[in-house]
Amino acid sequence: MTDDRVVVALDVGGTGMKCAVVRPDGVVVRAERHPTDAARGPAAVVGTILDVAEGLADKARADGLTPIAVGIAVPGVVDEARGVAVWSANVGFRDVPVRDLAVARLGLPTALGHDVRAGGLAEARLGAGRGSGHVLFVAIGTGIAAAHVVDGMAVVGAHGAAGEIGHILVRPDGPRCGCGRPGCLEAVASAAAIGRRYAELAGQSADAAVTAAEVAEPPVTAAEVAQRAATGEPLAGQVWREAIDALADGLASGQALFDVATIVLGGGLAQAGDWLLTPLRAAMRDRMTFHREPQLVAAALGDEAGCLGAALLALDAVGVRDHQEKR
Numbered sequence: 001m002t003d004d005r006v007v008v009a010l011d012v013g014g015t016g017m018k019c020a021v022v023r024p025d026g027v028v029v030r031a032e033r034h035p036t037d038a039a040r041g042p043a044a045v046v047g048t049i050l051d052v053a054e055g056l057a058d059k060a061r062a063d064g065l066t067p068i069a070v071g072i073a074v075p076g077v078v079d080e081a082r083g084v085a086v087w088s089a090n091v092g093f094r095d096v097p098v099r100d101l102a103v104a105r106l107g108l109p110t111a112l113g114h115d116v117r118a119g120g121l122a123e124a125r126l127g128a129g130r131g132s133g134h135v136l137f138v139a140i141g142t143g144i145a146a147a148h149v150v151d152g153m154a155v156v157g158a159h160g161a162a163g164e165i166g167h168i169l170v171r172p173d174g175p176r177c178g179c180g181r182p183g184c185l186e187a188v189a190s191a192a193a194i195g196r197r198y199a200e201l202a203g204q205s206a207d208a209a210v211t212a213a214e215v216a217e218p219p220v221t222a223a224e225v226a227q228r229a230a231t232g233e234p235l236a237g238q239v240w241r242e243a244i245d246a247l248a249d250g251l252a253s254g255q256a257l258f259d260v261a262t263i264v265l266g267g268g269l270a271q272a273g274d275w276l277l278t279p280l281r282a283a284m285r286d287r288m289t290f291h292r293e294p295q296l297v298a299a300a301l302g303d304e305a306g307c308l309g310a311a312l313l314a315l316d317a318v319g320v321r322d323h324q325e326k327r
């Protein structure tokens with residue numbers, strides 16, 4: 001039997017939207033990217049989401065396929081049960097009923113999900129966590145957020161805000177976080193925080209190997225700090241070690257709470273690969289007492305994870321699970 005069923009999936013970020021038409025087996029048959037242009041305001045962003053989703057459904061039909069559902073992933077606080085984007089700093093959503101708007105416009109069952117939870121769902125079912133029943137996906141980029149996935153379902157929380165591992169307190173006397181409190185994990189160990197810390201220390205230290213002028217323009221990224229640390233630059237080594245220690249503290253708290261089989265690291269910082277994974281594994285091992293050490297692996301799906309996860313949410317919404325996931 002040929003299966004012409006597909007779902008339309010969108011992963012909406014502050015700057016861009018990753019969009020795709022996806023078969024029930026998880027294969028992407030069409031992929032598109034569109035600017036979000038969040039500065040236009042939430043109403044315009046929702047208009048673009050609906051236009052893009054309708055356009056993809058029309059293109060699928062023109063290709064002889066049958067769209068059966070829509071999945072949309074957005075950042076911030078998401079009430080998945082009601083299909084409402086409750087709050088988002090970088091897209092500007094405040095209580096936007098995205099699901100109902102999409103159903104009205106496209107006439108298809110629609111699932112609304114959280115971007116990191118969607119990414120975690122995809123990594124757990126189709127990517128680096130495949131085969132593990134209990135997965136913690138941790139995205140480390142500008143911020144740090146996580147998704148706890150159990151048997152292929154991401155835990156949402158009572159208020160749509162589960163998985164905010166970036167706001168675990170790791171350094172009470174540390175730098176202030178975007179949430180207002182000092183010492184959160186993401187204020188110490190996000191890619192953005194690592195770059196900031198390096199610039200700060202380089203600026204303070206007159207005898208540092210790198211001058212403040214060198215780091216000021218352009219700012220040193222976390223990936224560059226990792227590279228400089230690997231080549232033996234003492235300042236970069238110090239900053240990288242501090243970040244690894246803080247990440248290990250945060251992940252050890254995660255492991256104490258969730259006892260997962262696998263921790264999948266995604267986001268920009270995971271591209272540091274073994275420079276991140278090898279010392280982080282050792283630091284995690286140091287912190288395990290009676291808890292079992294989780295497997296620590298890099299994400300496999302790159303920046304398409306959120307979009308694939310949105311497709312899985314859409315398939316779940318209509319009860320279709322054809323992709324060959326294994327528990």
Ligand SMILES: [Zn+2]
Pocket residue numbers: 166167177178179180181184
């Ligand atoms: Zn915080």
